[in-house]
Amino acid sequence: xxxxxxxxxxxxxxxxxxxxxxxAVLLSGGDRHAGEDLLQNALIxxxxxxxxxxxxEAYVRQILYRQQVSRWRLKWPRRELSVxxxxxxxxxxxxxxxxGAADLRIVMRAALARLTARQRTVLVLRYFEDLPEADVxxxxxxxxxxxxxxxxxxxARLRELAPELAALGPADAEHQPSxxxxxxxxxx
Amino acid sequence: MNVDELVRDSLREQAAExxxxxxxxxxxxxxxxxxxxxxxxxxxxxxxxxxxxxxxAVPLLNIGNDDARLASRTxxxxxxxxxxxxxxxxxxxxxxxxxxxxxxxxxxxxxxxVRAYRILDPxxxxxxxxxxxxxxxxxxxxxxxxxxxxxxxxxxxxxxxxRTGEVERWxxxxxxxxxxxxxxxxxxxxxxxxxxxPQLRVKSRSDTDGDGEGDxxxxxxxxxxxxxxxxxDVASGKGSWSEVTDVGRGGGPEDCVFNHDGxxxxxxxTSSPFRQYYDFAGDEVAAPANEVQAERYRGVxxxxxxxxxxxxxxxxMSKSYTKTHTELLDAYTGKKVTTVPGRQLLAWVDNKRxxxxxxxxxxxxxxxxxxxxxxxIGSDKVxxxxxxxxGFDGAAGYWTPVFAER
Numbered sequence: 001x002x003x004x005x006x007x008x009x010x011x012x013x014x015x016x017x018x019x020x021x022x023x024a025v026l027l028s029g030g031d032r033h034a035g036e037d038l039l040q041n042a043l044i045x046x047x048x049x050x051x052x053x054x055x056x057e058a059y060v061r062q063i064l065y066r067q068q069v070s071r072w073r074l075k076w077p078r079r080e081l082s083v084x085x086x087x088x089x090x091x092x093x094x095x096x097x098x099x100g101a102a103d104l105r106i107v108m109r110a111a112l113a114r115l116t117a118r119q120r121t122v123l124v125l126r127y128f129e130d131l132p133e134a135d136v137x138x139x140x141x142x143x144x145x146x147x148x149x150x151x152x153x154x155x156a157r158l159r160e161l162a163p164e165l166a167a168l169g170p171a172d173a174e175h176q177p178s179x180x181x182x183x184x185x186x187x188x
Numbered sequence: 189m190n191v192d193e194l195v196r197d198s199l200r201e202q203a204a205e206x207x208x209x210x211x212x213x214x215x216x217x218x219x220x221x222x223x224x225x226x227x228x229x230x231x232x233x234x235x236x237x238x239x240x241x242x243x244x245a246v247p248l249l250n251i252g253n254d255d256a257r258l259a260s261r262t263x264x265x266x267x268x269x270x271x272x273x274x275x276x277x278x279x280x281x282x283x284x285x286x287x288x289x290x291x292x293x294x295x296x297x298x299x300x301x302v303r304a305y306r307i308l309d310p311x312x313x314x315x316x317x318x319x320x321x322x323x324x325x326x327x328x329x330x331x332x333x334x335x336x337x338x339x340x341x342x343x344x345x346x347x348x349x350x351r352t353g354e355v356e357r358w359x360x361x362x363x364x365x366x367x368x369x370x371x372x373x374x375x376x377x378x379x380x381x382x383x384x385x386p387q388l389r390v391k392s393r394s395d396t397d398g399d400g401e402g403d404x405x406x407x408x409x410x411x412x413x414x415x416x417x418x419x420x421d422v423a424s425g426k427g428s429w430s431e432v433t434d435v436g437r438g439g440g441p442e443d444c445v446f447n448h449d450g451x452x453x454x455x456x457x458t459s460s461p462f463r464q465y466y467d468f469a470g471d472e473v474a475a476p477a478n479e480v481q482a483e484r485y486r487g488v489x490x491x492x493x494x495x496x497x498x499x500x501x502x503x504x505m506s507k508s509y510t511k512t513h514t515e516l517l518d519a520y521t522g523k524k525v526t527t528v529p530g531r532q533l534l535a536w537v538d539n540k541r542x543x544x545x546x547x548x549x550x551x552x553x554x555x556x557x558x559x560x561x562x563x564x565i566g567s568d569k570v571x572x573x574x575x576x577x578x579g580f581d582g583a584a585g586y587w588t589p590v591f592a593e594r
Contacts, residue, residue: 010214112199128203
């Protein structure tokens with residue numbers, strides 16, 4: 001990397017790292033340190049190919065998604081997460097009929113942190129990045145059917161992990177179970 | 189609420205809570221990369237004695253052909269520019285800052301001046317016209333907008349899903365509001381309450397854009413009908429209203445706004461220093477130390493690090509030559525630190541770069557026409573972001589930008 005490329009790289013990191021970090025932390029199940037590690041490794045890879053990259057942000061994002069799934073495959077030890085606990089006061093946070101919206105979001109966070117990396121990655125791509133199934137499939141290098149089935153199973157797993165979600169209506173993805181229940185194949 | 193909606197809300201909430209990375213992250217990355225390369229070279233030298241060499245296939249990611257994040261595509265410096273478009277059709281952005289929407293003034297069936305907004309569709313990366321709203325503010329992340337309906341003051345605030353163009357929730361308010369703004373973290377709404385519509389405009393005798401008709405402007409000399417402000421929690425829609433007795437300098441809207449860090453509110457006042465700060469309970473409080481100097485100006489606010497703010501503009505303008513600049517002042521002392529190109533600074537991209545309105549030589553009545561540009565502290569370089577407008581009202585193509593963090 002020459003001096004100009006380094007300056008260029010610094011400009012890119014300064015302007016986009018905060019947005020990229022948000023995705024990295026979500027992919028890491030809310031673990032800020034793991035998210036920073038993930039982003040750092042993705043940026044190191046991008047720096048190595050800086051002269052040849054046309055779209056740096058798209059490139060870094062793709063590394064984030066694939067690296068996260070690969071990392072899960074390597075079974076890296078996982079740090080303990082501190083997830084906020086739902087509060088007890090029903091007057092503020094819910095009713096006798098069930099938990100309030102703020103409580104449900106906290107419950108959901110805890111459940112998301114307990115999904116496998118591949119399940120969480122698919123949900124982040126579908127529901128945070130708002131990507132259509134075809135784009136998720138292309139990014140992860142698998143079929144649309146696999147994305148659909150993983151989404152379906154991930155939502156079902158969330159319900160298992162958090163019984164408080166029972167009162168919620170089914171997602172669209174749960175109305176359309178896929179016949180393709182093959183294992184997610186992710187290119188290394 | 190469905191499970192997928194809760195997943196979406198939870199992920200967005202978690203993302204919004206992440207504090208920004210500190211400065212020097214790029215250097216940290218480059219340092220680690222250098223160390224790893226050094227170690228890799230040392231290992232390679234040792235491995236020359238090995239009998240078997242194992243070739244490791246490095247995956248080549250098929251990035252160039254992927255179009256999955258159309259709305260967020262950026263060039264190498266994080267800039268999305270369309271210098272050939274005015275008003276812009278395609279997304280404009282620099283760094284984390286995007287043009288989330290913009291509006292022009294149009295005349296409705298009753299002859300009144302109304303705003304016509306173009307709001308960013310994050311799926312296609314294009315701006316879509318809508319005549320439904322009189323006020324639009326975009327939340328950080330470019331997913332949601334707060335909107336007010338046509339008849340102001342409005343008795344409810346809509347939360348518009350930018351991907352579908354539909355209002356996903358209405359927040360009712362007892363007192364009519366005529367402005368709405370997201371807090372910097374997107375978790376709260378600030379809505380200013382008025383007794384009458386502050387957007388009403390009248391035709392004046394002056395014709396600054398030379399289109400043969402009087403300019404639309406706020407009724408001169410009339411005090412504002414501002415009464416106070418709401419602070420509302422976006423998630424629950426709950427909040428409180430606080431009275432503001434000073435009606436501001438009058439004439440046009442006197443909206444209350446969040447301060448730099450979003451922990452206080454300030455409202456314009458009729459007398460010096462022309463700002464009064466409030467906490468969220470509506471109690472008057474002193475201005476934060478780094479906002480005292482900025483009270484004297486109505487320019488761009490503090491830089492993200494809170495050290496600089498925009499001051500007065502100057503320059504030379506004629507039909508054949510135009511060069512403008514705006515001062516940047518120290519937030520604590522008010523002393524001039526430097527100047528950057530641009531007639532009017534509009535928003536900070538980061539601590540080094542701003543989006544400004546620049547004047548260029550042209551056929552406008554003062555010899556100039558305007559465009560959005562990106563300017564950098566310490567550089568004379570001006571990067572055009574939009575095309576050049578022909579004049580200064582809606583008929584001539586002038587539009588008012590609404591920025592949001594992406």
